[in-house]
Amino acid sequence: MSVDEQLEQPCVLNRECAVAAEHLTVATEVTSTGGVKAEPRRRERRRLWQDYALAAGSLLGERFAGIKDLHFGLWQTGDEITLSNLSIAQQRYSEFVIGSLPVESTTILDVGCGNGRFADRLLMAGKCVTCVSPNLLLNRAARELLGNRAVVIDSRFEQMQTANLAFDVILFVESFQYVDMEGAMRKAVSLMRPAGRIVICDFFRRSEMGVSPISGGHAWEDFESRLRENGLFVSKSVDITHNVAPTFDLVNDVFQGIVAPLYAEAITTLEQAHPVLSKIARWTLRRKLQKFQHKYLGGQRTGEAFASFKTYRLVELRHRFTRHDN
Template identity: 40%
Template sequence: MTSKVDSKEVGLVAGLNLFHFFLGTRDLHYGLWQDDLEVCIQNLPEAQKRYSDFLLSHIPAGVKRVLDVGCGAGGVATELLARGYEVEGVSPSPLLSEAAREQAGPAFKIHQGRFEDVSFADDEKFDLVMFSESFQYITLDTVLRDAALRLKPGGYLLICDFFKTNEKGRSVIGGGHPIDKFRAVLQASELEVLEDKDITALTAPNLDIVDQMGRELILPTFKLIGYAFGSNHPWLAKLIRWKYDRKFKKMHRKYLSGERNAQSFARFKVYRLLLLRMPEQ
């Protein structure tokens, strides 16, 4: 029996193809919008490069072997390899792994599967385990323990991702572990916090781009298709509208209502970079 394809994976690959075709970027993370960079889709590749540079600038001296968990299409791994690190990846998505090998080169070793499930030899240890916008996808109760198992004594964990704030109300933007729960799990671990930076203000503008795409590209395109289809096949269009009315309304609220923007992101999410360290033993 073939297993079901995860819709999040399909979304990531569709986004990858779209942005690669139009903008030449293969990164699957947010951009870092520093003050001098105008927030517009054309500047997304530069903002994403700044994110990668910012992330990699937090790798401590002496680190050689890196495990890139949730390596996406291999953008960060390629940067790491170019800087002389030995890198292995973890990826549950065969489609993204293929793209990662294409980008990072056939020598890039990928452990295929979810981080929760992949097995490593007991003595396979890394100087640093990295989660670049992949932390939110991995089971919170076990992720720090599993990452620590892959680290040499004194090794590091680098997490760059967003979390849910305690803000009341319903957010149309999904994703992120609850920050309080993460803090509790972190406190219960033996990891020492070396850096803990809030980059919400620099990452929130990505949502303004998503909002603009929804309003100026996706909504008019759907309206056009709906208009053409409705004129040519009025009964079928009525039937589809009736059958999928609730789904369409939900999608509209989630993606096209204008609520998916920087302001809402900054209210419901907090984007942090954390550098953690295992004790020397």
């Protein structure tokens, strides 16, 4: 079913969402080489690999560990940081974010919806949800889960085109780090209702701390500057860095206890079984292998490092000036 056909279906939650959905159109401007227009090829390649990693992580996590969510999780003092408890921390995280949304909000745009699990929880909380993501594999999983209860749009948020449609909340749940900050803010402001909110739950870099062993996240100082440029102000900010950080200890333990030994054994086996091929491969891929070993097997990606170099916040943004609906 096409997006237009999906939008013709009535929203099962409320008439307001159904009427709004009738006006939604989506278009992504693509160059002849297949990349998003005006986007540097290097950045586009990185985003494609990020999309792949998210999809792979979702499939592997659900298949082998029973982990259905893509979020870090929210840990409390006294929690045992184990893989078996991760799903509980993720459930707590979802409840925290949904509980932080304005009570009066009805229509939600879930930016970077992943496999649709969070959108499903929003629907169960009585919200009317539209999802947007460029990750086709995860979008397929989201459509299977959500059915006709929500529209899932194949597009980068920054290129999403709408006609006469606005939302109560533009929601970024660990997806803001992947968007172009300036383009995303402009787009979000254009999609907000006059009393609408932008809600971001994600981590940012603390630039004053120097180079982090954990990559990702926009610089917090740049974020604050962009807010002013787009007429936005912070109406709520909750720092949950130390509640999220233990997830990195868990992931680091998995890499140190499982991935590192398997990697070492694979290298040894390759050297013994195919010595010539092993030398060629290790020489050709030496920089990538060194980067992988340093980044993922060096034991530096811990909760302590995350808390030192990042700040993880739930931030609610509002516009400084009253606007009319589109």
